[in-house]
Amino acid sequence: MAPSDASDTPTAIGNETDSKGRLLTSDGRPLRAALQRANRRRKLTALGLVAPLLAFILIFFAYPIVQMMWRSVDNPAVVEALPRTLAALEEWDGNDLPGEEVYRALYEDMLADEELPRAEQKMGPLAVRLNYEISAARSAIVRTARNVDEMEAPYKEAFLDAHRLWNDPTIWRIIEREGRPLTASYYVAAVDREYNAEGEIVQAPENRQIYVALFGRTFMMSVVITFMTFALGFPIAYYLSTLPMSKANLLMIAVLLPFWTSLLVRTSAWIVLLQGQGVINDMLVALGVIDDENRLTMIYNQTGTIIAMTHILLPFMVLPLYSVMKTIPPSYTRAAKSLGATPWTAFRRVYFPQTLPGIAAGGVLVFIISIGYYITPALVGGQDGRMISNEIARHIQSSLNWGLAAALGTMLLVSVLILYWLFNKLVGTDSLKFG
Amino acid sequence: MSASDKRDGFVVFDKVQKSYDGETLVVKDLNLSVAKGEFLTMLGPSGSGKTTCLMMLAGFETATNGEILLDGKPINSVPPHKRGIGMVFQNYALFPHMSVGENLSFPLEVRGMAKSDREVKIKRALDMVQMGNFINRRPAQLSGGQQQRIALARALVFEPELVLMDEPLGALDKQLREHMQFEITRLAHELGITTVYVTHDQTEALTMSDNVAVFDDGRIQQLDPPDKLYEEPRNSFVAQFIGENNTLDGVVKEITGDECVVQLDSGDLIDAQPVNVSKVGERTRVSIRPERVEANKERLKEGAHTIKAQVLEFIYMGDVFRTRLKVAGNENFIMKTRNAPDQVRHKPGDMIEIGWLPKDCRALDHD
Secondary structure (H helix, E strand, C coil): CCCHHHHHCHHHCCCCECCCCCEECCCCCEHHHHHHHHHHHHHHHHHHHHHHHHHHHHHHHHHHHHHHHHHCCECHHHHHHCHHHHHHHCCCCCCCCCCHHHHHHHHHHHHHHHHCCHHHCCHHHHHHHHHHHCCCHHHHHHHHHHCHHHCCCCHHHHHHHHCHHHHCHHHHHHHHHCCCCECCHHHHHHCCEEECCCCCEEECCHHHCCHHHHHHHHHHHHHHHHHHHHHHHHHHHHHHHHCCHHHHHHHHHHHHHHHHCCHHHHHHHHHHHHCCCCHHHHHHHHCCCCCCCCCCCCCCCHHHHHHHHHHHHHHHHHHHHHHHHHCCCCHHHHHHHHCCCCHHHHHHHHHHHHHHHHHHHHHHHHHHHHHCCCHHHHHHCCCCCCCHHHHHHHHHHCCCCHHHHHHHHHHHHHHHHHHHHHHHHHCCHHHCCCC | CCHHHHHHCCEEEEEEEECCCCCCCCEEEEEEEECCCCEEEEECCCCCCHHHHHHHHHCCCCCCEEEEEECCEECCCCCHHHCCCEEECCCCCCCCCCCHHHHHHHHHHCCCCCHHHHHHHHHHHHHHCCCHHHCCCCHHHCCHHHHHHHHHHHHHCCCCCEEEEECCCCCCCHHHHHHHHHHHHHHHHHHCCEEEEEECCHHHHHHHCCEEEEEECCEEEEEECHHHHHHCCCCHHHHHHCCCCEEEEEEEEEEECCEEEEEECCCCEEEEEECCCCCCCCEEEEEECHHHCECCHHHCCCCCEEEEEEEEEEEECCCEEEEEEEECCEEEEEEEEECCCCCCCCCCCCEEEEEECHHHEEEEECC
């Protein structure tokens, strides 16, 4: 310990150390501990401020995402419904129909399920699950299960009589394959692949290939929309940044109007404008630009989606651009001109490079939002203006194939994360300026 | 100054007027001629039109009326990038996304200069401002003074004959500013370039320039070398704006050649030098520099005019004493005396007699 009178000699202050060489405060406590105590209150306050939002995000954002990702591989239906059948199938060679003992096990599983209270019965989910893999599975299981208590040995024949599917080795291969708690089959389906009779992953028939093309189209449309918002937003952001505050605010309101207009009002406006007998077509015909027979199709297709989404997402491009341009003093361009650069060179080499953080931020925002956009393509997209989120929504709402929806959603999420990572590698997120 | 004189200047403003709104003139009938190699400073309070003049010369503002000539050629319709004028901006305007070397290379690249020639010139320009080791730094990694030097080097690297500077030292601290004032004048004279310098700092204007144009209200109030400007201000505005100044109001009683008698509002009669008073009975404001006032009888020159004064405040400033006096009813009359061994240190309340030479006492316009 330092002598108690150490504080009287100025040189000793701050230089007292204990036996381990740690710095001590003037009253002899370790300096580090004193600092921690002093900071504890600040840390607690910070935590208190953050905690409500953190909890909210964890419960309503992080947890559902984890749930979704889990659902894309979770596969309880077969394991829970057919434990005996799966055990019996272990002996099966996988080529011809399985033997009597497998059919007996299936009979026992079904019978056991009958006796459960209705809410706990497993055959329903099983029928739905197997129907994703082979389309006749639902009726086979439901019909067989309904009459299972009247069955008698030999069960193989009884099952073959009950439904033709039990005579097909494919259903048994599917049961064996999906008889594990985790499955890859949703992802296999999400990339337009399927299992063939031998259990190998192959390309799905052409008429059932949707998702890869849809992903491609979603990306392509997002790129087009991002570029369109940039092409339309850059000049207006530049103009706004040169105006005095009061005028800039007024014009900014015009830019932000899409945010404040009801989606349905906007959509009906687009329909009025863009449809075959709509304002734009009528005008073009009246001006003689197009024939009456060759009216343009601008809605319920890709064009409609791109036009509408460009309009909606424009503010996400304009705001970051504006906030960056606002900070670039006009003296830079002036300096470039005084140094002999033409106005174009001054723009290209001095002004434009300084707007890159804004372009990057706006581009990332618009691209990420548009890649997952749902409502506008659903309303004005028609068939070929649909995007991947519409397909995800369809699987959640109507086909009820949540596993596939989760697989598609996870792929979307991962691709956005990869893009963000790439962006970070190439541009650096610290250069982003959102406003 | 005759019309032929004007056309001889390297930079000439000929009856230039500028208005932004079509109702008020920011620059009113400006006539100015800058000789080749001259260092001219435009000095004035903010809003006096000096920066507008500089911007018109650089080409970022167009003159509403009148003509600006550069080396005998009218440049009103020449765009800024074709004028070949170097410019140093108030905030330096170094391109933040380029290194120091790239910043200096920019004016040479846009002129299509070959890489090897560029490198030689960049190196020479950087050495000129003692920044040769900073070629790969970014502007953000430099201190204010260093950025200032780079901005200067960039404005000079393409060897312009005319360099404009818009309050280039405004953001620097006092010591650095004084050092840079010296550097800039040295460079300007060594390279023989013509410099037009805008500032609102009178010390800067006085120490750096060959000639100073004092602007106010859109007009040049006086254009003279620094010493003449300080010692012989032509009107009340210049006298007030440049340096410290004591004023006494009164009426001209008598004018004889280059002397006049002024009766102050307090009734005292004093001798003064008429500058822009012309007739007896005119209101005038008499101006006396604080350092030309003397209280020590032994130091007073012959012919000095004396007057009674009451000491209100004595401020010790080290090298000088600053004594606030009540003179002829003016309670803000300042006397600045050098801290010499024989100098008296007055106490508040003392009644003393002060004096000055009539030629240091200038009768100016009364506004």
